Amino acid sequence: MTEKAFVLGCSAIGAGLAMIAGLGPGIGEGYAVGKTIEAIARQPEAKGDCTRTMFIGVAMAESTGIYSFIVALILMFANPFLGKL
Amino acid sequence: MDSIGQGPRVVFTIPLFGGLDITETIVIGWLIIAAVLLLCLWLTRDLKKIPEKKRQIIAEAFVNFVNGSVKETMGSRFMKFAPYIATILVYAVLGALVSLLGLRSMTADFNVTLTWALMTFALITYYKIKTNGFGGYLKGFAQPFAVMLPLNLISEVATPLSMAFRMFGNVSGGMVITTLLYGALGALSSALHISFSIGSVVISLGQLFTPAVLSIYFDLFSGCIQAYIFATLTMVYISGAADEE
Numbered sequence: 001m002t003e004k005a006f007v008l009g010c011s012a013i014g015a016g017l018a019m020i021a022g023l024g025p026g027i028g029e030g031y032a033v034g035k036t037i038e039a040i041a042r043q044p045e046a047k048g049d050c051t052r053t054m055f056i057g058v059a060m061a062e063s064t065g066i067y068s069f070i071v072a073l074i075l076m077f078a079n080p081f082l083g084k085l
Numbered sequence: 086m087d088s089i090g091q092g093p094r095v096v097f098t099i100p101l102f103g104g105l106d107i108t109e110t111i112v113i114g115w116l117i118i119a120a121v122l123l124l125c126l127w128l129t130r131d132l133k134k135i136p137e138k139k140r141q142i143i144a145e146a147f148v149n150f151v152n153g154s155v156k157e158t159m160g161s162r163f164m165k166f167a168p169y170i171a172t173i174l175v176y177a178v179l180g181a182l183v184s185l186l187g188l189r190s191m192t193a194d195f196n197v198t199l200t201w202a203l204m205t206f207a208l209i210t211y212y213k214i215k216t217n218g219f220g221g222y223l224k225g226f227a228q229p230f231a232v233m234l235p236l237n238l239i240s241e242v243a244t245p246l247s248m249a250f251r252m253f254g255n256v257s258g259g260m261v262i263t264t265l266l267y268g269a270l271g272a273l274s275s276a277l278h279i280s281f282s283i284g285s286v287v288i289s290l291g292q293l294f295t296p297a298v299l300s301i302y303f304d305l306f307s308g309c310i311q312a313y314i315f316a317t318l319t320m321v322y323i324s325g326a327a328d329e330e
Contacts, residue, residue: 052158055317066247069254
């Protein structure tokens, strides 16, 4: 096995591992949306406010997932380790 | 499949300062500016006090929507921000929706989203300095105590970066998944012998209708929601910066 193949394979595994971070935002966003639905069911007249606040919160919670996605993208397409060989 | 990891293509190069690369994103951006200009001219042609035409009702609904959100999120003393918010909203929505025409999404280029986020960051910093004075702005980094200085600095830098990465990540993530799906469907249809080629053009029957479902989510829903979230976060951050004591 060449050095390059080893680095590429490890980078692919790393990209896959990075995307495990998708779990956290998924759980968090699901929780936030569930709570919003509860709030809307209790107070349907506050639907607009609840939905707007939920979208902002969900966007915030998504950040960590997006960061991991960026890491995976860098590992796959702009691999910084290949230059160090 | 080759287009996944690529940035926007360079369309042509201006021979200035050693060659300025004009990418797809810039060309599409200027096309959108022209389209928005024409749209505005068309929508606001012969306005009436009581709207008769459908286009005036659409224009009024949009302006009312932006004015209402600015008033609700930022308060009525920030009404002068309504044009800025509307610009970001229109530009981001159209920039994401051009992918429906088969062009490259404008917000799938990190340069674009980072520019917008830096514009918002400049406004946030301006309002922080205006509200607290320059000394108060610098002192704000050492709140509540001086040990927090590095953490505050990181969170200050993280604001524009996370805004830019959020928009870029959502749109380009959708693009990567759609391209992967196209590749998988192409391979599947050639395995099932339902793809045939005319000359050099390969037509795979499996690619026909399935990607449309994902396209509705990634292009329509995600593009519009991300534009809305970007505009809302801009409003929240700016009014938050101006309210600090």
